[in-house]
Amino acid sequence: MKKELNTGVKSTWCPGCNNFMVLAGLKNAIAKELEKSDKDDIAIVTGIGCHAKLFDYINMNGINTLHGRVLPMCLGIKTGNPNLKVIGFSGDGDAYAEGIEHLIHAARYNADVKYVVMNNQVFALTVGQPTPTTKLGFKGKTNPEGVKLSPLNPIRIMLASGASFVARVSSDVKQIEWILEEAFKHKGFAFIEILQSCLIFNNINLKEKMYLLEKEGHNKGDMGSAMKKAEEFNYDSTDKIPIGIFYQKEREIFEDKFKQLKDLKNKGISWKDIQR
Amino acid sequence: MKINILIKGQAGKGPNILAKIIGNVFTKWGYYIFISRDYGSFIRGGTNSNQITISDKLIMSNENKTDVLVSLEKNEDNLFIGKKVIEKEGEENMYFAGRLAKLFGIDFEFLEEELKKLGHFEDNLANAKKGYDDEEIKFKLEKRNIFLKLLNGAETSAEGAIKSGLDTYFAYPMTPATSLMIELAAKQYEKNFFVLELENEIAVVNAALGAAITGAKSMIGTSGGGFDLMTEALSMSGVAEIPIVVYLASRPGPGTGVATYTSQGDMDIARHFGHGEFPRVLTAPGDPTESEEVMGQAFYLSQKYKIPFLILTDKHLAESLYSCEKDAVVIKSQKNITLGRYNSYESDEKGVATENPEIIKKNIENRLRKKENIAWECENFEMFKIHGKKDSKNAVIFWGSTKGAVLDAISELDVKGIQIIYLEPFSSKIADELKKMNKIIVIENNATSPLSALIAEKTGIMIKDKILRYDGWPFFSDELRKEIENKIGGNS
Structure with a gap:
């Protein structure tokens, strides 16, 4: 189906923010995905932070939910209606600080949910505090001595937790559109990190260090190679940042493991349609 | 008539299943039952107990006394509990079910029917039969035709x-x-x-x-x-x-x-x-x-x-x-x-x-x-209920699981029971009910009496008389009755 995705709501992102690219890539990918079906069958979930404003800028059903709780909300929507396509969005605070436990379990459950983390390595909406992926030494008003605690490597966490699709891209419209298409084709939990900058609080250019795994002949079916590639960038300092699909291997999805949900899927209905 | 049976035994030996089976047998025999469970945070090894109260009238609580003690292990403390002690080492739980059924003169078929709902039927049946043969009828209960569910x-x-x-x-x-x-x-x-x-x-x-x-x-x-x-x-x-x-x-x-x-x-x-x-x-x-x-x-x-x-x-x-x-x-x-x-x-x-x-x-x-x-x-739903003696000027007010012990405690007293079911919203009719009373006692299973505060907030009525229990245990109806009698002071 065709659907007007613009909401006409005036954006409050800073002029030139990387988030505009993400939104453009997302709209393109969603428009393509909607064409495949005659139903408005995509739901989006956003957390709290700058990223979450995209909920107001795209005309989609779903929920702009609590900080850190995007993934259980996505799983709940899938459980309520396994026929919906569900995309969750988080920032790095949302995904790696407040909601890290859900991230690990979401990878383990492998529901057919697409999850996009817009990682600018800083809390921007609360004006510049460090997140779990902030560089060592980063200074702000809440940490005047600079960040002393080592950053997490979410790609490694996702690989270790059993995510069936693990990718990282830059905030480039074409790349985002491409990776979302790949994620939609993948049956299972897809983790996509968009490594971007914040023009105000973390204005660093990582793009020039990035190289595409797909051009290097990386074997995305091999966990060992994926782990090695994940270790090339530790979110602190580096010469090279691999982007593209680190790992992809389908396995049985959450919705197919439970008879009740499988039945709903097979009949193309949700619990809402069951009158008792 | 009320009979209190205490069944205790090591967790893992099946004292809870025994209590449920015997409870169902008494239910089918036509008696009202109330069973509460006391257990600690352990899976095997600690002692679990089940307090069973049996009556010919509706009851919804236990009394703090034991007429019959059933112990799955021998223990010297057992001698001091109950008029009748059934204890034996090395027997399976359904052996004791047999003894209890016999003690109250219940036909064995009623126990056999219940055992069919469990696994290991042949073993359980043999154990129950052995227990039934080892015991004598002491408190004969006549079969009554009342349909109840436990x-x-x-x-x-x-x-x-x-x-x-x-x-x-x-x-x-x-x-x-x-x-x-x-x-x-x-x-x-x-x-x-x-x-x-x-x-x-x-x-x-x-x-x-x-x-x-x-x-x-x-x-x-x-x-x-x-x-x-x-x-x-x-x-x-x-x-x-x-x-x-x-x-x-x-x-x-x-x-x-x-x-x-x-x-x-x-x-x-x-x-x-x-x-x-x-x-x-x-x-x-x-x-x-x-x-x-x-x-x-x-x-x-x-x-x-x-x-x-x-x-x-x-x-x-x-x-x-x-x-x-x-x-x-x-x-x-x-x-x-x-x-x-x-x-x-x-x-x-x-x-x-x-x-x-x-x-x-x-x-x-x-x-x-x-x-x-x-x-x-x-207000279309029963936001609160009136129990006991409806024209009494003495009231006890309570909510939730204290209902059973309260109703059993006031059954023969000059006391009205006001049970609050909807705590939020709070029925506008409760204030009128309270204003009619000479004496109001709040009963709660806690230490700070949030119900008193709720009533004060919603009705402006301050209730000073409270009976509170906060040791982790529910109220026992016999003890609670005495406390209510003390508070209303000779009015009943």
């Missing part, structure tokens, strides 16, 4: 939720809420709904809200500590207007508290959970039949008004077995939710976050109006 609050809550059209139930294990999850998990295939255990209570409540926005009738269950973790999301259900039913089975806190004992210490968090101002309903059923009926009201009101609806219970009601006389009336409800744009922010009619003062004010006023409408509609 049920606990968790079983009827599950039944109520299923009859109300439950679609999805999410929980993280926590005593004493897990007994409901076990009931639902066992029935989910036959009745076609879905039970899911997630990584923690925060995931549980958020996933339940996710299912709810797709239109599913969604419910969660937990105890105090887990509930504390859920309250942020429940606050969101207030602003985003998402229906959710919450089964809160409380236990003594604070902290991990006393995990396997009972308490009514959570009324305040259940009334005041979540930041911000938004409508909610809080109910506290007092017995298994009410637990089932309230469940229907929970789904009806939460769907209609898109609000969180809490059912506050505790270990005593969830896990004690009651003789149930009548079938519960569970009202039907529609599914009222369609997937649209929901928001944890204050939002406009398109689901877009807003900071516009006019919209903020309008949204808040809409929620306040909803609160008034809910209060008005709740």
Whole structure:
């Protein structure tokens, strides 16, 4: 189906923010995905932070939910209606600080949910505090001595937790559109990190260090190679940042493991349609 | 007539199954039964006990005395308990079922019928027969033709939720809420709904809200500590207007508290959970039949008004077995939710976050109006009940699982019992009821008497007389009766 995705709501992102690219890539990918079906069958979930404003800028059903709780909300929507396509969005605070436990379990459950983390390595909406992926030494008003605690490597966490699709891209419209298409084709939990900058609080250019795994002949079916590639960038300092699909291997999805949900899927209905 | 039997034995040796089997045998024999369980936080090794009270009239509590002690182990303390002691080393639990059945002159066939519902029938039958032959009839009970069911609050809550059209139930294990999850998990295939255990209570409540926005009738269950973790999301259900039913089975806190004992210490968090101002309903059923009926009201009101609806219970009601006389009336409800744009922010009619003062004010006023409408509609339900001597000038007022002990305690006293079922909203008629009284006593299973504070807040009436128990145990009717008599001072 065709659907007007613009909401006409005036954006409050800073002029030139990387988030505009993400939104453009997302709209393109969603428009393509909607064409495949005659139903408005995509739901989006956003957390709290700058990223979450995209909920107001795209005309989609779903929920702009609590900080850190995007993934259980996505799983709940899938459980309520396994026929919906569900995309969750988080920032790095949302995904790696407040909601890290859900991230690990979401990878383990492998529901057919697409999850996009817009990682600018800083809390921007609360004006510049460090997140779990902030560089060592980063200074702000809440940490005047600079960040002393080592950053997490979410790609490694996702690989270790059993995510069936693990990718990282830059905030480039074409790349985002491409990776979302790949994620939609993948049956299972897809983790996509968009490594971007914040023009105000973390204005660093990582793009020039990035190289595409797909051009290097990386074997995305091999966990060992994926782990090695994940270790090339530790979110602190580096010469090279691999982007593209680190790992992809389908396995049985959450919705197919439970008879009740499988039945709903097979009949193309949700619990809402069951009158008792 | 009342007979109190105490069954104790090491966890793992099956004292609980023994109590349930013997309870069902007495039920089929035509007697009212009440069984409460006392167990610690252990799986094997510690001593579990089951207190069974048997009567020819309706009872819903135990007395603090033992007429017959059944001990699965020999213990020198046993000599000091009860008029009759049945103890034997090295026998299986159903041996004792046989002895108990014989002691009360119950036909063996009644026990045999119950044993057919368990596994290992041949072994159990042989053990029971041996016990039956080893004992003599001492307290002969005549067979009576009364049809009763022996049920606990968790079983009827599950039944109520299923009859109300439950679609999805999410929980993280926590005593004493897990007994409901076990009931639902066992029935989910036959009745076609879905039970899911997630990584923690925060995931549980958020996933339940996710299912709810797709239109599913969604419910969660937990105890105090887990509930504390859920309250942020429940606050969101207030602003985003998402229906959710919450089964809160409380236990003594604070902290991990006393995990396997009972308490009514959570009324305040259940009334005041979540930041911000938004409508909610809080109910506290007092017995298994009410637990089932309230469940229907929970789904009806939460769907209609898109609000969180809490059912506050505790270990005593969830896990004690009651003789149930009548079938519960569970009202039907529609599914009222369609997937649209929901928001944890204050939002406009398109689901877009807003900071516009006019919209903020309008949204808040809409929620306040909803609160008034809910209060008005709740008056259609039994928000409170009057028990005991209805024209008495003495009243005891109580809520939740104390109902059983209170009703048994006042059955022969000049006392009216006022049972509050809806704690939020609070019926406007209760004040009139209280004003008619000369003497009012609040009875609660807690230390700070939140019911007194609630009554003061809602009616302006300050009640000084209180009977409070806060040692992790429920009230016993004989002790409670004496305390009530002392408070009303010779009036009865």
